Amino acid sequence: MLTNVFIVLAATLASLIAMPVDGGFRISLGVVVLFAGIHLFHVKRPILWAAIGGLSISLFRMLVASFSGPMSGIEASNHLWEFFFFIGYGIIYYYAIRRNTSDYPLPLVAALSLGDAGGNFLEYYLRHLAADEAWATTSLLTILLAAVLRSVLIVTIVWLGSRFVKPGPNREKVRYD
Amino acid sequence: MIELIRTLGGFLWDYILLFALVGVGLYLTVLLRFPQFTRVFPAISRLIKDIKENKPAEAGRMTSFQSLATAVAAQVGTGNIVGVASAIAAGGPGAAFWMIVSAFFGMSTIFAEAVLAQVYRKETPTGELVGGPAYYIRYGLNNVWLSYIFAVLAAIGMGIVGTMVQSNAIVTSLSESFGFPPVWATIALLVVVGVILTGGMGRIAGFSEKIVPLMAGAYILGSLIIVFINFRNFVPTLQIIVQSAFSPQAVGGGALGITVRETMRFGVARGLFSNEAGLGSTPHSHAVAHTDHPAEQGFIAMIGVFISTFLICTSTAMVNLMSGAYIPTIPAAEMSQQATLMTQNAFVSGFGTFGGAFLSLSLSSFALTTIVGWYFFAESNVKMLVRNKKPLVVTFKMIFLAFIIVGPLLDPDVVWSINDLFTGLMALPNIIALIFLAKEAQWLLKDYDRQVASGKLEWPDLETQPWRRKNQKKANR
Numbered sequence: 001m002l003t004n005v006f007i008v009l010a011a012t013l014a015s016l017i018a019m020p021v022d023g024g025f026r027i028s029l030g031v032v033v034l035f036a037g038i039h040l041f042h043v044k045r046p047i048l049w050a051a052i053g054g055l056s057i058s059l060f061r062m063l064v065a066s067f068s069g070p071m072s073g074i075e076a077s078n079h080l081w082e083f084f085f086f087i088g089y090g091i092i093y094y095y096a097i098r099r100n101t102s103d104y105p106l107p108l109v110a111a112l113s114l115g116d117a118g119g120n121f122l123e124y125y126l127r128h129l130a131a132d133e134a135w136a137t138t139s140l141l142t143i144l145l146a147a148v149l150r151s152v153l154i155v156t157i158v159w160l161g162s163r164f165v166k167p168g169p170n171r172e173k174v175r176y177d
Numbered sequence: 178m179i180e181l182i183r184t185l186g187g188f189l190w191d192y193i194l195l196f197a198l199v200g201v202g203l204y205l206t207v208l209l210r211f212p213q214f215t216r217v218f219p220a221i222s223r224l225i226k227d228i229k230e231n232k233p234a235e236a237g238r239m240t241s242f243q244s245l246a247t248a249v250a251a252q253v254g255t256g257n258i259v260g261v262a263s264a265i266a267a268g269g270p271g272a273a274f275w276m277i278v279s280a281f282f283g284m285s286t287i288f289a290e291a292v293l294a295q296v297y298r299k300e301t302p303t304g305e306l307v308g309g310p311a312y313y314i315r316y317g318l319n320n321v322w323l324s325y326i327f328a329v330l331a332a333i334g335m336g337i338v339g340t341m342v343q344s345n346a347i348v349t350s351l352s353e354s355f356g357f358p359p360v361w362a363t364i365a366l367l368v369v370v371g372v373i374l375t376g377g378m379g380r381i382a383g384f385s386e387k388i389v390p391l392m393a394g395a396y397i398l399g400s401l402i403i404v405f406i407n408f409r410n411f412v413p414t415l416q417i418i419v420q421s422a423f424s425p426q427a428v429g430g431g432a433l434g435i436t437v438r439e440t441m442r443f444g445v446a447r448g449l450f451s452n453e454a455g456l457g458s459t460p461h462s463h464a465v466a467h468t469d470h471p472a473e474q475g476f477i478a479m480i481g482v483f484i485s486t487f488l489i490c491t492s493t494a495m496v497n498l499m500s501g502a503y504i505p506t507i508p509a510a511e512m513s514q515q516a517t518l519m520t521q522n523a524f525v526s527g528f529g530t531f532g533g534a535f536l537s538l539s540l541s542s543f544a545l546t547t548i549v550g551w552y553f554f555a556e557s558n559v560k561m562l563v564r565n566k567k568p569l570v571v572t573f574k575m576i577f578l579a580f581i582i583v584g585p586l587l588d589p590d591v592v593w594s595i596n597d598l599f600t601g602l603m604a605l606p607n608i609i610a611l612i613f614l615a616k617e618a619q620w621l622l623k624d625y626d627r628q629v630a631s632g633k634l635e636w637p638d639l640e641t642q643p644w645r646r647k648n649q650k651k652a653n654r
Contacts, residue, residue: 095372102377103303104556104570110578111375118368121361140360140582 007037054086088122112151202282220476244466251550268443271422275444280486283454291478294460295471308464334599336555341584354537400492457607472625
């Protein structure tokens with residue numbers, strides 16, 4: 001439990017570091033740290049902890065944005081929609097990685113990229129559906145490239161972590177291939 | 178180049194496969210003594226009993242229902258909607274009649290395919306069953322090269338080209354009907370297919386057994402409602418179908434430029450293509466079913482043709498003809514250009530704007546299940562080609578997912594033409610195998626009847642059979 005809370009806190013802080021990409025997209029370290037932690041420490045109930053992490057990151061971003069001046073309702077909700085990205089990612093992570101029953105599993109980078117792309121789809125679909133926002137005009141290549149880049153970072157952290165950090169009693173369950 | 182592919186594909190389908198597939202179906206129907214009449218309905222009742230008992234599948238195997246659902250997932254695709262509409266537009270209402278006739282003979286073909294796939298299946302080092310035409314060509318016909326040719330064509334045809342066709346159809350349909358930007362529709366499709374594939378055979382089977390009855394049931398129900406709305410046209414439509422099957426001129430074919438030959442050609446080709454009997458696709462899923470006797474799966478496979486052509490294709494044909502979406506006074510060449518819109522108009526006439534969305538959703542779900550089913554079939558062939566080497570099978574899976582992204586970027590006409598050529602070429606080795614192994618299918622059916630009559634059913638002792646010993650000798654040489 002303490003480990004899980006630590007992962008969420010670390011991810012929340014890491015979310016401050018972000019690299020903007022086109023179409024309002026950005027690569028944030030928050031998701032990288034959160035899912036690297038969930039995978040490395042084989043966190044039980046990954047969907048729940050992805051949601052908690054997502055909520056924490058969204059609220060923290062809102063807090064940080066409020067420091068720079070008054071914030072409109074739209075701006076605030078803009079941060080909250082990100083929460084659904086984490087839920088989407090968590091669900092796909094659970095099915096594509098934790099419950100991977102194939103004898104020929106996808107490489108971890110590819111499976112994580114699916115989660116990332118799926119999370120993005122859910123977030124932008126709900127934004128479009130509920131908030132009547134126009135669909136993000138980001139290109140397919142950018143979405144996939146960002147997903148792969150984040151996934152490579154996650155796998156690198158997991159690999160380093162499994163070598164240099166004791167990942168707990170479930171160490172043997174961690175896969176980074 | 179694309180013109181050459183179109184010409185080759187057209188020649189293959191119109192002049193070789195049409196006759197070869199109907200011929201094999203006819204030959205097997207006589208050899209197996211018309212199993213369509215006596216075997217399908219008992220198989221349906223047995224299948225319902227199995228579903229009620231809800232026995233879980235053993236690891237690395239599917240239940241009979243799961244294998245049927247996976248086969249139907251692949252069989253029922255965009256061709257069951259757009260293809261049928263095109264056949265009627267180009268061949269007139271009589272095409273529906275010939276479509277059913279070809280499916281009737283296709284039932285015997287698919288019986289033989291499924292039975293042979295059961296007999297010649299193999300177990301992978303991980304304990305999963307794997308089989309299909311490549312396996313019965315290799316171990317039954319003892320022709321390694323022909324099995325490799327089939328496996329390569331199937332892996333490319335179903336795993337790459339077929340995937341692009343279907344992903345293109347889904348993305349176009351979702352973006353046109355629901356306003357999804359193609360980029361996001363592609364992402365959604367990629368994620369859904371990717372997640373299903375990460376669950377292996379178990380998740381593919383689970384997905385198929387849940388989605389296929391739902392999508393087929395919804396489409397048939399929607400079609401039935403249109404039929405009921407236009408019920409006054411029911412008998413006249415049946416009359417037109419039968420009349421124009423033999424004399425399209427009598428229904429206005431003279432003016433439309435449709436001949437009996439064209440009516441037959443379009444109808445038979447659509448029937449064969451929609452239920453995939455003889456193409457060598459569905460045996461891959463029937464091979465992995467757990468049964469007491471191979472013939473049992475043969476009967477189950479026949480239900481797949483029944484669902485795909487007799488129920489779904491006929492629904493599309495009736496909806497188009499009864500709703501007035503098909504206009505007999507418009508020349509065939511002009512009608513063919515509006516074929517895609519024809520079924521949409523039919524559903525819109527019954528349900529208003531919801532009809533368009535319903536059709537688009539049906540089309541997308543049909544295409545999605547086809548992608549999943551075809552992946553499973555293609556993977557079976559890749560496993561044989563690469564001797565179950567894990568990194569290579571995984572690489573194929575990655576390539577397959579990559580082509581889901583590529584599909585929507587290409588011109589659909591070009592991809593369809595390549596797909597027609599590959600599926601056509603794939604059918605040739607399978608037809609050869611079916612002709613030479615037909616007697617084995619016959620023996621297995623007789624053995625099943627013998628066992629049922631004696632009151633006990635068990636896996637036949639194949640090693641003692643004369644044809645198996647002959648095969649063994651050949652293999653040893």
